Amino acid sequence: MSELQQTNPVPATAKWKIPQEFLTAKSATYCALFLPLAALPLLIDSSFVYHIAILVCLNAIITSGLGVIVRVDQLSLAHGAFAGIGAYASALAVIKLGVPFLLSLVLAALAAGVAAVLLGRLVLGLKGVYFVLATFAFNELFRMIMLLLPEISGGTNGLSNIPAAEIAGLEISSKPGFYIFIALALAATLLVVWMILRSPIGRAFDAISGNLPLAQASGIPPRRYQILAFTSGSVIAGVGGGIMAAYVGFISPESFTFWFSVNTIIMLIVGGRYSIMGPVLGALLLTPLPEVLRSTGQLQQIIYGVCLIAILRFMPGGVSGLIDRFAELMSGRK
Amino acid sequence: MSFEAFLIQTGVNGLILGALYLLMAVGFTLVFGSLRVVNFAHGEFYMLGGFAAYFTTVTMGLPAIASIPLAFLFVAVLGLFCERAVFRPFRGDELNGMIASIGLALILQNGALMLFGPMPLAMPPFAEGLTRFGSIVIPTSRLLAIVISAAVLAIFYVVMMHTRVGRAVRAMVQDAEVASTFGIHPGLVYPLGFALGVGLAAVAGAVMAPLFSVSPFTGHTPLLKAFLVVVLGGLGSIPGAAIASLAVGLIESYTATFYGSLAADGLILLLAVIMLVMRPNGLLGRAMRVG
Amino acid sequence: MKKNLAALVLGASLLTAAHAQAEDVLKLGAPFPLSGPGAAWGTAVLNGVKLAAKDVNEAGGLKVGDTTYKIEVVAYDDKYSASEEVTVVNRLLSVEGVKFFTGPIPSAGLLAVQPMLKKADAVAITLAFTSKAIGPDYPGIFRVSITSHEMAQPQVNWLIKNVGVKKVVGLFENDETGHAMEADTATAYKKAGATYSSEFFERGTVDFVSLLTRVLFKDIDAIELSGMSPTTSGLIIKQARELGFTGKIVRTGGPATQEIVHVAGKEAAEGIVVHAPINPYDEQMAAFIARYEGEYGAGMNGFAPFFYDGTRMMLKAMQDAGTVEDPIAVRDAMAALSEYEGVLGKVSWVGEETYGINRQISVPFYIAEIRDGKEKVVATCNVIVCE
Known part of the structure; x- marks a missing residue:
């Protein structure tokens, strides 16, 4: 995964060395793509464009979480539930305890993390499809439990009028303000994921997904790393959920169902599950789609289904796989 | 109504549910066994079976009993097409096959929505009136549903046990390599297994359609129940699916009648989760921890 | 049905900037569940709105002050989901520049967008059953169904x-x-x-x-x-x-x-x-049903006349207020309507005792x-x- 091609030699005396792996043709391509895109909403200055951009970033964050989990070959259908746990933790902390927004996101992360560790220890030993079914069952259980506890979840009413986000006293509920916040949050998420994946932990992930018995034989305890991947991914979902609660201002148990998890999967697959930027691409391509196809929800869902199957079949690396190959070509490698 | 009659009535209701779940679960297990695909679209085939029954009975005016085999045929053919178009590239690839089935589910459900609209369509029942056994009262239409389901399962059993095709598919479910020794071209067994499996779902849909109406959304609950039943009975085991379906049907009926449907759904879900954690093979499933 | 309308609107909105109301077109925002389980409800109610727009347009348009407006219904699918509702209403407010809404109708969806509607001082008619749908905090929201x-x-x-x-x-x-x-x-x-x-x-x-x-x-x-x-x-x-x-x-x-x-x-x-909710034998209602079914096919849903009357009341309020640009004035004019003669009979606003403000429709049933x-x-x- 790490490429040692040097495009910019870094002086040995630099205090903060930009890691060499960072400066590659791949990252250059992505920067060329995304930085202008990221700046676009600020230039157009339309409330609606901001709204879409914010949703793209939100989806990208949540999908990145799933991307980490998929790295160890487990597909989590409980992703929606973890986003829900984070969302409720954050919203309730703000509403009932007056906790500041950023702190509430930390609480969201903690809540999702604890739940993920507990669930993970129970079900991560299960083989592929059983794991999927177990997470599916957990998502349903979460929804049911939330409905049975209206004092906490607001029941089917949900929680409305969640206060707008405030950071250090500055209300960031205005569209440009929130966009800047969430774009930074996305960048931070991608950075964290990147750091995890290029570390020994990430290499262990790759070993496990490549050949589990071999990894085991080389002394990597698969269980521990699977739980780590599952937990980190679900924590990211939880934080995403907390941000979503603050932005939309309304959450209910129905916001985090099986279909939430399905949408995340679609974005991951289409964007590309083997790349860190995959989730961003998936979110970028699929989030505005409803806006372009405003005529019927049905057609849009059919297109999702067809895209999903087509990508799985013909472009298993997703769109980011294409871009990676393009970048390699451009850099003159083979 | 006396308490014993009440209990028996509830038991009968449970058997009806069990029959429905049996058809769904056996079909689902068949698809998994032959293609190793967890078919998230299974509920949509149930839904399409219901629509097929609606069209043959209401639109084409054929006798109600014909709707069952016609629904089976229509959906089985559709299943052959889906196997070819969607699942063939993912044979043996469980994860991707499963994701592909999610895509298929989206296409089928929304396609049905676009073609038929969201309004539920009502069908005339198989029979009117009530049948009485002492103080037990069963709507005749429901009694017929059990009888027809039992008949279909009996036919299925015969096919599985005593025909070459059936034995090959069954062997496939148990062990892929053995299947080819039955002299059926291996390439055919996959689509047949799939078609048979979703055809059973369609039969379930056709049998239940007069009872519950048809709409593009009717597939979700049967799918959910199929999952839970095969988890309990064991993925890949047809006898396991059979036992688990009847058990789930009875448990659900008794719990729902005494404690409400939310409690019943929650209990079944909880049982499934416990089973997954303690004994992932389910009651009778084969060992599933191969690499 | 709505596909042509939506395609037309889509084309227009993609090309023009955010505030683009052609001089003589008045857009009504219509977020409804048009797919999924709520679709039966949503399509029925949308038809009521469209019929109202059609009636007004065919009678020569809506004459407000010196200008005559053609009513255009901009319908978007909210898929009966609260988060989708937020996106849809957002789009109607900022891209289409709509100030007058028919819908949202699901309770959860309405609750999710109330703050947004309030910020824009928009006027909306709804069916939402929740008691939080109307209140003094949201004076622009009118409920046109009886709960x-x-x-x-x-x-x-x-x-x-x-x-x-x-x-x-x-x-x-x-x-x-x-x-x-x-x-x-x-x-x-x-x-x-x-x-x-x-x-x-x-x-x-x-x-x-x-x-x-x-x-x-x-x-x-x-x-x-x-x-x-x-x-x-x-x-x-x-x-x-x-x-x-x-x-x-x-x-x-x-x-x-x-x-x-x-x-x-x-x-x-x-x-x-x-x-x-309606008496099909009442002359006026029977005539309405006949017209509705002639236009949209048999089997009129009982809620359609409520949205028909609600839409026409909103349009009348614009005439009374003499403006389509000032939603607050229109809102006040609408609240002032009393004993309005609709296809439902005499329509008034009640509810001050229960909800704190008269935004609940009162009609005979x-x-x-x-x-x-x-x-x-x-x-x-x-x-x-x-x-």
Whole structure:
């Protein structure tokens, strides 16, 4: 995964060395793509464009979480539930305890993390499809439990009028303000994921997904790393959920169902599950789609289904796989 | 109504549910066994079976009993097409096959929505009136549903046990390599297994359609129940699916009648989760921890 | 149907900037569930709005002050989901520049967008059942349907007196709307002196045998269906009769007769006492139904006339206020309408006592019995009494 091609030699005396792996043709391509895109909403200055951009970033964050989990070959259908746990933790902390927004996101992360560790220890030993079914069952259980506890979840009413986000006293509920916040949050998420994946932990992930018995034989305890991947991914979902609660201002148990998890999967697959930027691409391509196809929800869902199957079949690396190959070509490698 | 009659009535209701779940679960297990695909679209085939029954009975005016085999045929053919178009590239690839089935589910459900609209369509029942056994009262239409389901399962059993095709598919479910020794071209067994499996779902849909109406959304609950039943009975085991379906049907009926449907759904879900954690093979499933 | 309209609007909005109201077009924002389970409801209500727009346009347009406007209905699919509602209303507000809304109609969706609508001072008509839908905090929102809060008591009183109902079980969907209805229904029955109990079930359930077996064991003489989804009512009636229940079945909630007869069959539906929001034999209403069905096909949903009248009231308010640019003025003009002559009869706004502000529609409604597949009106009601 790490490429040692040097495009910019870094002086040995630099205090903060930009890691060499960072400066590659791949990252250059992505920067060329995304930085202008990221700046676009600020230039157009339309409330609606901001709204879409914010949703793209939100989806990208949540999908990145799933991307980490998929790295160890487990597909989590409980992703929606973890986003829900984070969302409720954050919203309730703000509403009932007056906790500041950023702190509430930390609480969201903690809540999702604890739940993920507990669930993970129970079900991560299960083989592929059983794991999927177990997470599916957990998502349903979460929804049911939330409905049975209206004092906490607001029941089917949900929680409305969640206060707008405030950071250090500055209300960031205005569209440009929130966009800047969430774009930074996305960048931070991608950075964290990147750091995890290029570390020994990430290499262990790759070993496990490549050949589990071999990894085991080389002394990597698969269980521990699977739980780590599952937990980190679900924590990211939880934080995403907390941000979503603050932005939309309304959450209910129905916001985090099986279909939430399905949408995340679609974005991951289409964007590309083997790349860190995959989730961003998936979110970028699929989030505005409803806006372009405003005529019927049905057609849009059919297109999702067809895209999903087509990508799985013909472009298993997703769109980011294409871009990676393009970048390699451009850099003159083979 | 006396308490014993009440209990028996509830038991009968449970058997009806069990029959429905049996058809769904056996079909689902068949698809998994032959293609190793967890078919998230299974509920949509149930839904399409219901629509097929609606069209043959209401639109084409054929006798109600014909709707069952016609629904089976229509959906089985559709299943052959889906196997070819969607699942063939993912044979043996469980994860991707499963994701592909999610895509298929989206296409089928929304396609049905676009073609038929969201309004539920009502069908005339198989029979009117009530049948009485002492103080037990069963709507005749429901009694017929059990009888027809039992008949279909009996036919299925015969096919599985005593025909070459059936034995090959069954062997496939148990062990892929053995299947080819039955002299059926291996390439055919996959689509047949799939078609048979979703055809059973369609039969379930056709049998239940007069009872519950048809709409593009009717597939979700049967799918959910199929999952839970095969988890309990064991993925890949047809006898396991059979036992688990009847058990789930009875448990659900008794719990729902005494404690409400939310409690019943929650209990079944909880049982499934416990089973997954303690004994992932389910009651009778084969060992599933191969690499 | 709406595809042409949406495609046209889509094309226009993609090319033009955010604020683009052509000089003589007035856009009405129409976020409705147009796909998924809520679609039957959403399409019906949308048709009511479109018919209102059509009527006004065909009569020469909406004359406000010196300008004559063509009404354009901009319909978007909210998929019955709260988060989708936020996106859709956002788009209507900022891209289409809409200030006047018909919808949102689901309770959750409306709650999610209330702050947004308030910030824009938008005017909206809704059907949402939640008691939080209208209030002094959101003076721009008007509810154009009668909820169980308004109609339960007078209907129940009449039922107890005239139908002889004593031991009732109420069946409700287990969600926001269902719980709200249950509260009102429980109060009404208890106040009227009947023995009352209730059961909840998941929205979308189709198999009621366990529930009904349990209920029948309790020895009741009437089942109350309140405002649950119409098809579900049909299924319950059908299955109850199949199980041999011969007692009274009543429905004091919204319109559902069409679906009940369709799903349960004429025989099972015979004698059921229902709430009828409209009297199909009233001359004006009959004419409206004929026109609606001529345009959109048979089987008008009972909510359509409410949105027809609601839309026309909003348009009239614009005329009264003399502007389409100042939504606050329009809002005040709309609130001032009293005894407006709509297809529903005389329409006024009430609700100050209950909700703190007069934004709840008050129209006469009816109780009817289903005879041979059709409604036969047996009583006329207002919010106080039925006779």
